[in-house]
Amino acid sequence: MYDPLITMLAQAYLKAHAQDKTLKIMIKIAFGSIWLGACALALVLFITRGFEQATHDKFKGIHADLIIKSPGSSLDEKEICKIIKSEFPGVKSCSPSSSSHVVIQGTNTPFEVIELTAIDPESERYTTTLLDSIIEQVPEVPIAFKNYILIGHTLARDLHIKAGDHLYLMHPEFNEHDTTDVHLAQYKVYVGAIFKTGLEEFDRHAAYCSFSLFEHVTGSGDVDHLRLKIVSHTQANILIPALRNRLQLPVISWKDMYAPLVSALKLEKYVAFFIIILISLVACMNMIAVLFMTIIQKRTQIAFLRAQGMSVRRIRLIFLIISLIITSVATLFGLLTAIAIGVFLKNYHWIKLPDAYYATHLPVYIDITTVCILLTSIMILSTIITWIGTKIALDNSIAQVLRHE
Template sequence: MISILEKEITFRFLKARKKDGFLNVISIFSFIGISLGVAVLIVVMSVMNGFRTELINKIVGFNAHITVKPYDKIIDQNKLNNNNLKLISNNIIYSNSGEAIIFKKDTSKGIVLRGYKSNEFSMLQIINNKEFKGNKSNLQKNSLSIGNELSFSLGLKIGDEISLMSPSGVETIIGSMPKQKTFIITSIFNSGLADFDNNIAFINLNTLEEFFGYETKDRNLEIYLKNPSSIELQKNLVQKIFDEEFVYSWADMNSSLFSALKVERNVMFIILSLIIIVAAFNIISGLTILVKNKTRDIAILKSIGVLNKSIVKIFFLIGVIIGTSATIFGIILGVTFSIYVENFRQFLSSAFNISLFPEEIYFLSKMPSEINPSSILLIAICSIFITIIVSIFPAFKAAKLDPIKSLKYE
């Protein structure tokens, strides 16, 4: 426990006097350094968490949460009536895909075609967002739905005709020739990810199978979950149901990307923690100078019977108070900045006419931010722990002062 006397002396020592000007400067720099370190760490963690969440939402919104791919025989439809499957899924639809070449005058481009039934096309999340243009239920034969990036790059609009070439060959008198069909653009979608919008298009499932020479048994099963975030447990459940098929999830398709994001976040946490550590070492300097300046006071306290452990508590408390108050101020500063980080980005972009966080690189139109209370708690604990560690040495040094020698040389 801390006595009233120890509290009084602690707060008295915290009040800087005129002759302690240099000590006051060190304390201020310690406070500012720890506060900025904590604030920067919170902002960086919030932006990286927000970026990861936004990326997951866009990927999950465009791709099937779980895909079941048959090996050599058609998927058993009776398995679709499994109660566990119905419990976790919102929609279950059939699909297939293939690669083709799209032609527009003198321009050609390779794209991935995804095929869906006309009545199931409107179930896709990407079709139901406000950026979608065209008829949601119109994916009939020779209909084509393309991304807005592809429409910009090729100068296409709804109602235009476009030619597609399939690698599947047609036998003629002069040999095998690739299939070529003309499609009409009936809709344009926007996933928010330029890579998807520029390289993927949707067509009717029956048309796709005819175009690529696929059979009905080649169809995949796309499962859209009620809660796509807890993907591993649900994937294992689906794998048990479809034990003769290959099952993979959106997380498997993008595992390298999210592993890289996780490593980057951890490395940034370690690097930015060094700011707090460096700032905390100023507390050692400040407390050491304070002990030197308060030598006479410490000697008087000891001579009137104040115990060494009380001296340790006093100087230890001073360091902890500086570190804790700096951490709290840093948390307030960091959280505030995280909330308004997009406004700050827009201000800097307009003030200095520079492009911060360009959409074509990061796939996002604005800087995301997600404040995670557990991350803030971890940062606060680390900051206060570092402060406690660096406050121990000066506190014990103060307790070891000899009161007789200290008063003799005063």
Template structure:
């Protein structure tokens, strides 16, 4: 082992006459540990929100929708054409209606989406998130409906109950102007853990056309892409090559702001939390400055024995880097453990105390997600070690400038 490493580690492990220096060293190490752990944990939670947005919200919301002015009369042929474009993973028809749903005196505004049960799995995660019933129960002419679990809880309905759908278009009758009303049978309940559970109802595509008194088969064609980030350009390329009066919309117009907000928050929170690590690095500077002052006589003796200024500098760099290394390693371990267990821990606390940290009525998901990305861990670890290294430069340089004659004058 080289002399600087041996002496630096010996200084780190030795008991100090000045206990305040030991306290500052310990606080520097603890600060580095907490800073790294919190940074890993918070960024993992932000990654979890980003993942849930992509997999849950955008698993139900179309990546893109192709519309034909006046409605699509032959969606099967158009779907066959669109599915042949590169990057397209699935195609399914869609019709949307807005209305209000009531049961037992309770009323809720909803979005009614008409789908083809056989094609829905190609573009949506809905079939995989049914908690009661099945998508295939939506048979044409039976006017069945699938409800989100939060909507079902609000209306207090279960499978088999009949709910009343009221559409905004008025109908003239001998009794006057009446809203269009239809009784639907609840055939299933789904839960995607998002805001859609509170305001979305799914019906058969043909039933939706009858409810809306539409003269066409579908309002639009949902298109799922292999890469959702290529959806805006991909759907534009599709529309520009189709023969007819087509236009399109994509997920960036409906949920793009939320996605970009999460990305920006992750960046800003990461930078702010990195300040905690920087504060711990400044504590390392304070520690080493005091150690240099305390060890001036030892430095002078080493110099008189032939140690070069670069050797003295390396000794104190080893000591400072060791403090930072221990803090970073402990913080990384704690951060990884926290990132892997935070979701289960929060769920346990919610169950224990009977409250919800994230309510689906307010947030777009109803639980605290976490996704640990090893590249984030690598960046945080490398950044923290870099700050620790930079923090050692000035005190080490100052130690190398100690003059033996001045330091030993009064010894």
């Protein structure tokens, strides 16, 4: 409940601080510490959140949001897509695929084992970002057309080929009368395009082709995967069980394929938050020093208020208001500074990163939720520390004044 007397006394003490040089310096130190602590905490979380988001976007773009699998059997693509379109509005698009391991060889180059995946280019462009990552393409040749394939730039570099060159795909063929008799059938294909995803495992070990070429090379034209793109803000953890129950098929998210990486990124964010919040704790300790000095200077007035019947709880509220005013202003300045630095780094790409990372520059992700969490966390931390500190200081000061003065 609002108490005008408590608010008036808090404002009076704050104005008195401006006349005391020692307290003024202490307030500046406390203000600067909280400001820098809030700025550092926000920047660290913006950057760790940026790395997490950049990694998610990279993997999610290649793998699609959700994947329906059919191990050892084919999927009825048209029927499943019809059910999904009519019953699951959270799914934006659906794209079929099928994959198999093949041997690839360029001209006078060693053999390489890769995963060849058949795709439908028209639906694939609405489901993943694969076709957006093409860096070199044969002019006027449709993607995955007839005997053209897409390969990663690392594989193209190792095979010393470019778009338009030919290479050979080899796939094992079994003798129907003698299953121990196996030979590699060789097929001449052309490189229609070269893509670069930034993921080494794809750029070196993945290739894509049309379903007709896939069936010609592997002997199977069945669809064994369906890739799904979900609508923004749709919760995958709710959609996945619903799809599983309706289709009676395994449905996974791209996060399930990279569970250790996703867990590591999440743990890194939590650890960073915990460490930096400790720095903010040290900064808030300076606020206690300011309040201790204020209580010592005002101990006679505090004892008088206590003798007039004001409760200790109301007196503590005076200093709690002082602390919250200083802390809230310093925290807001710190967060605004962090946002300004984050916007600068996000727009100007000042800090470049090596190829080991999934981003070319320092990623920064600023969202209102993170800012609100930081502001709330620091204010709660400051309130707890101030409440405990003023309790100790007031108990000692009031008892001393009433005894000796």
